[in-house]
Amino acid sequence: MIVSSHGTHRTLFVLVSATVALVLAIRVGGAQTTAPDGREVPARMLPVPNTVSLELQQLLAAPIPGNWNTPPNTPEEWDAFAAQIDRAPRDPQPLLDRFDIRFEPMVVNGIPAYMMASSVIPPENRDRLLMHLHGGCYMMGGGVAAMYEGAMLAGFGHFRVLSIDYRRPPAFPYPAALDDAVSAWQGALEIADAKKMGIFGASAGGALTLSTVLRLKQGGLPLPAAIAPGTPMSDLTKSSDSFYTNRLVDNVLMGTEARCQAMAEVYADGHDLADPMLSPVYGDMNGFPPAVLTTGTRDLLLSDTVRVHRNLRRAGVDAELHVYEAQAHANYVRDIPEAREAFEEMARFFDTHLDR
C-alpha cells in the first residue's frame, strides 16, 4: 500500500505539474496569439420582423430542426446521404418558365454544364457570358439544380448564364470541384472574351468563385471582368465571428456542428482547412476583378462575407457589399420578392464592369 500510495502521489505530482505547465503555456500563448476569453450570451426571443416581405417572414419563421447538429459521420453514412441528395433536387423549372428561359445541356472542355438564356437578351448582353458555380456545401445542388441560381440572374438580369455541374464529394473531393471550375472557364474562353465575362455563385459557389480566381491568377490565365461571390463559404476554420453571433439565429445553416460544415470537411478530404483554395478569405486578393458581395444580417456566413469584402478593399479592389435585412444564409436565392433586388444589383454591377 505504501508503494502504491507513493506511486499515486507521484502520478498526482506529474499530473499537477503537467497541468500547471499546460495552463502556463496557454496563458503565455494567449498573451501573444490567442484572443481573450469570450462570454455567454443568454437565451433570447427572436421575433420575425414585419419590415420584410411576407414570403421572407415565412422562411424566417421556420423552426430549427431537432436533429440539426447530427450530420452523417462515418463514410457509410456519407455514402447513404450522398445517394439521397439528388433524388429531390431543387427544381429550376418554375423559374425557367417564369422568365421564359431556354436551356441547353452541354459539355464545356469536358465539364457538364447548362447554357441558359431568356427570350429577351438586350443588345449589350449578346456577347457577354456569366459563368455560374452553384452552392450546396460542395455536395448538394448538382444536376438540374445547378441551374437554379443561374436562372435567377438569367431572368432578372437578362444575361446568358453558363451553370457548371462540377464533380462533388464524397466520390470526388477537393480539388475536383475547383479543377472543374477552372476547366469550364478555359472552355468558356472559347465562347466569349474574358473582358465580357463574369463568374458568380452563392455559398460553396461563392467560395469556388473566389478560389477559381485565385487559381486563374496563379496560372496566369485571363481573369473575369467582374465576380459576384454571394455569401461565400470563405473560412472553413470556423474563425468567423458570425459562426457564433448568428448560431441558431440562421435557420438555414444553423451552426458549425450542422451538416454544411461537415459536408465542406468531406470535400476538404483531410487537406489543411486554412488553405486559401479551401478558405479563400486567406487568399491574396491583389489584382482581383471588381466584386459584388451579398449576404443577410442573420446569415451564419455574414462574417465570411464581410471579411472577404474588407480583404478585397484592402487590396484596392472595387468591391461592393449588399447586406439584406434579417435574411438567413442565401435566402435571397429563394423565391421571395427580395430576390429581384439582390439579382438586379448583381446584374447592374456586371453591366457596369463587363465590356460590351
Next chain:
Amino acid sequence: MIVSSHGTHRTLFVLVSATVALVLAIRVGGAQTTAPDGREVPARMLPVPNTVSLELQQLLAAPIPGNWNTPPNTPEEWDAFAAQIDRAPRDPQPLLDRFDIRFEPMVVNGIPAYMMASSVIPPENRDRLLMHLHGGCYMMGGGVAAMYEGAMLAGFGHFRVLSIDYRRPPAFPYPAALDDAVSAWQGALEIADAKKMGIFGASAGGALTLSTVLRLKQGGLPLPAAIAPGTPMSDLTKSSDSFYTNRLVDNVLMGTEARCQAMAEVYADGHDLADPMLSPVYGDMNGFPPAVLTTGTRDLLLSDTVRVHRNLRRAGVDAELHVYEAQAHANYVRDIPEAREAFEEMARFFDTHLDR
C-alpha cells in the same frame, strides 16, 4: 352553491369566449399586418475572435454591465443623469495631438461649433468642408467631446471638419438638435460651396445626418455633395431585426432596454417615434446625395444601417456599405487600428464625390 357554480361556469364561458375571440383576432390580424411568431434562441458562448486587432479584441472582451437594463426613468433621474454627463467627456486632445490638428471654437449662424484642420491639408481639400454631427444617443457627446469623431476624419482624411455642438435633451428635446444642425448647415454655406461639402456622424449623429438631409430637401436648401451616416440610429420604433439578433452580443448598446434607446426617447419627447425626422429609415430618400454607411457585424444597429443602405439603393442613390468584422456599435470610432480603415474609406468616398 348551485348559483355560485352557475356563476363560475358563466365566468369560465365568458373567459373562454373572450380568449377564443382574442386568439381569432390575433390570427386574423396576424395574417394581414403582423409577422409570424418568433422563436427562442438558446444561450451560447461568444468567443472573442482572433482575426481582428488586439485593441478591438480588448473592446469585445468587455463584459455586459450588470445594470445595463436600468436606465434613468423619472424626470428627476434624467436631470441628475444629464448633470453628470459632461463631467468626464471623451477627450479629443490625444487625437488632436496625434494628427497635429488645430481647432477653433466658433459660432456658426448662432450654433456653437469647432473648426478643425490638420497641419497638412492637400490642395484639393483647401476649399472643401465636412460638417460633423456627433453621436451619443442625442444626450451625450457634446462640448469638447463633439470633436472626437471629427478629429478622426480630419486626421485620417486631411479634411477641414466643422463639428457642431448642437443642443441636447432633457433641456432641449426634439427638434432642437435637428434645428441646430440645419442652422449650422446654413451658416456653413457661407464658408464653403455645398458641392464641396459633406455631412457625417455616427449613431445619433448618423440619424441627424439623414434627418438633416430630409429637412434640407423639404426646405429646398442646397444639399451636401455626399454624406457618411455611420451606424445611424435610424429606427426608434425597435423594428430592426438586429435589435434582437445582436441583443447582448453588442456590448456597447446592449439592447433596447438599455440607456441609449431611453435617451433617444427623452429626445423624442412624446413625438411619434416613426416620424422620419426621428426614425429616418422611414424617410423618402429620393434625391439624396451619395452616401457611405459604416457598421459592424455585432452592432445592435446593424439592421438600422443596412435598411438605410437598401432604402437609398431603392431610391437609386449611389450608396456604399462597409461592415466590419465583429465590431459592436461604433467601435470604429474608438482608438483601434481598424479606425484608420473606416475613416480612410469615408475620406476616399468624400474625395470621389466632392467638387475641388
